[in-house]
Amino acid sequence: MGRQEGLNDSLDSEQRKTLEQIVDHRSGANIEWRQVRALLEALGTVTEEHNGKVRVTIGGVSEVFQPPREKDVDEELLSDLRRMLPGQS
Secondary structure (H helix, E strand, O other): OHHHHHHHOOOOHHHHHHHHHHHOOOOOOOOEHHHHHHHHHHHOEEEEOOOOOEEEEEOOEEEEEOOOOOOEOOHHHHHHHHHHOOOOO
């Protein structure tokens, strides 16, 4: 878990579990958008835009995400999240 240690200091147990699921994602592991959003809010700033998209800023880096229509995030969003999270790229 070495790369995540700095991130884990400010996260609660559910947020740490969500981070681990994102980083170690295997097919079949469902990760809900509400869990991802709570993690992103703990790590940075989350702003909902007028078009329904969500702007996330972590460590000076901003990305805009389209929340999934279903409750679970898809592989493409997981890939984008891995790229954005500090120490995960």
